[in-house]
Amino acid sequence: MDHELVAAAIRGDQAAFMDLVRPRSNRLFAIALQILRDVDRAEDALQDALVIAWRDLPGLRDPDRIDAWLRRLLINVCIRAAARERRRAGNLRVLPIDGPAAPDDLLSVADRDQLERGFRRLPPDMRAILVLHHFLGYSPKEIAETLGIPRGTARSRLFNAHRVMRAALEADARLTVVGGRSA
Amino acid sequence: MTSERDIERVLDHWFAERPTQVADRVLDEVADRIGREPRKPAWQVWRTRHMNGTAKSLAAVAAIVLVAIVGFTLLRPSSGPSVGTTPTTSPIASPSPSASPSRTPFPAGMVVQQKPISFTAHLPTNWINNGWFAAPTQGTEAPTGISIGAPGAINVPTDPCDGEGKVSDSKTPADVIAALQARPDLVVSNVIDTTLGGYSGKRVDIQAPADLSACTDLYIIMAEPGGAGYHVQGPSNKIQMWIVDVEGQPTVFQIESFAGTPPEDLAAAQQIMDSIEIRP
Numbered sequence: 001m002d003h004e005l006v007a008a009a010i011r012g013d014q015a016a017f018m019d020l021v022r023p024r025s026n027r028l029f030a031i032a033l034q035i036l037r038d039v040d041r042a043e044d045a046l047q048d049a050l051v052i053a054w055r056d057l058p059g060l061r062d063p064d065r066i067d068a069w070l071r072r073l074l075i076n077v078c079i080r081a082a083a084r085e086r087r088r089a090g091n092l093r094v095l096p097i098d099g100p101a102a103p104d105d106l107l108s109v110a111d112r113d114q115l116e117r118g119f120r121r122l123p124p125d126m127r128a129i130l131v132l133h134h135f136l137g138y139s140p141k142e143i144a145e146t147l148g149i150p151r152g153t154a155r156s157r158l159f160n161a162h163r164v165m166r167a168a169l170e171a172d173a174r175l176t177v178v179g180g181r182s183a
Numbered sequence: 184m185t186s187e188r189d190i191e192r193v194l195d196h197w198f199a200e201r202p203t204q205v206a207d208r209v210l211d212e213v214a215d216r217i218g219r220e221p222r223k224p225a226w227q228v229w230r231t232r233h234m235n236g237t238a239k240s241l242a243a244v245a246a247i248v249l250v251a252i253v254g255f256t257l258l259r260p261s262s263g264p265s266v267g268t269t270p271t272t273s274p275i276a277s278p279s280p281s282a283s284p285s286r287t288p289f290p291a292g293m294v295v296q297q298k299p300i301s302f303t304a305h306l307p308t309n310w311i312n313n314g315w316f317a318a319p320t321q322g323t324e325a326p327t328g329i330s331i332g333a334p335g336a337i338n339v340p341t342d343p344c345d346g347e348g349k350v351s352d353s354k355t356p357a358d359v360i361a362a363l364q365a366r367p368d369l370v371v372s373n374v375i376d377t378t379l380g381g382y383s384g385k386r387v388d389i390q391a392p393a394d395l396s397a398c399t400d401l402y403i404i405m406a407e408p409g410g411a412g413y414h415v416q417g418p419s420n421k422i423q424m425w426i427v428d429v430e431g432q433p434t435v436f437q438i439e440s441f442a443g444t445p446p447e448d449l450a451a452a453q454q455i456m457d458s459i460e461i462r463p
Contacts, residue, residue: 014218017217018213022210025209026203029204034198043205046213047209050217054213107193107196107197112197130194134194155401156414156416159401162190165190166190
């Protein structure tokens, strides 16, 4: 079924393209939301990625790779969006995506807050790597293939991202202030 | 300390999927936009990708040439780097003034923290603070990467591929140095006394092997309990280490770089190191 939709979409059938992406859209949106931590930005990223997908779909060689291909497109859009977000973070309105914290036997509200802060400090590619690994369950090999980086680099960046997140979790409420700005 | 396995479990839990539904208007907008979006024919998509690959190849060649030129410049005898198996000179204290075209003060306000040792440093605006290490936007990896940080770990594994195997029991900066010197795979310079942030210690340069293929996973310099530890960022990674005694605790600070790291980045890293204030 997907093969037929892909083939029709490649031929220029817009309805087929929408039928192809609609059942995947919630999952793709969830990935964008995990990386960008902002509903508006995640919606924008999803829209941009799907428009790029429509534009570039004729170049897709293997219809069986449609899901991996869409994810790769989306993640690259999210990385670029997150990089822009870092540059103008001072003007950014960021919404928590977790909603009201429910009782949790593993993570306290404070833990979640520290993780959120740590995650937002990460470079965009490290954010994407954590989402690929922990949200999508990708191995370092799959991460490397998705991001187009060497496997060792994927492992290294995943390890470094873990270090940052671990440090964030272990950080106490102390804020060191230098030059009038807080960390 | 939260172990590597713990943080895996915590992050699995934190990222756990919550019901997420994209608003209908988002897909309506996509349908509207693709109706207006010009479509690339397949051959044009392929050509674009092909050209990107060619451009990447050209960029790689250009980078190799640049690395060769920079490497030749830095390795001339007059520049006097000290890493070698015959320790006859001092470690690289800092880049030469000629390698530092700009000595303008960094804007204040950036902070690096590390538990249990906290430290602050002034970072240039193009450096990213990652909590325990900082790096400029081009990253930490070969051939041009650089980073500065305090890995936290102090014990050196005997086997670079095994962070959970036999490790040193380092209680002083001298112990850390001795463990590094005992590693046959590392080129370790001679050692000099130094101070950093008002604390005294040792200063040494290390160079990782050019071939890291002995380890299928990370190539580890310092191990830490429950985790892989601090590892090199690529072949022939150069590590300038300051190992200072902070109230009885050996604490490692380092600058990691490569032969191809731009001199201005090395100079910036040295300035960051000079600005460190330790707050035990």
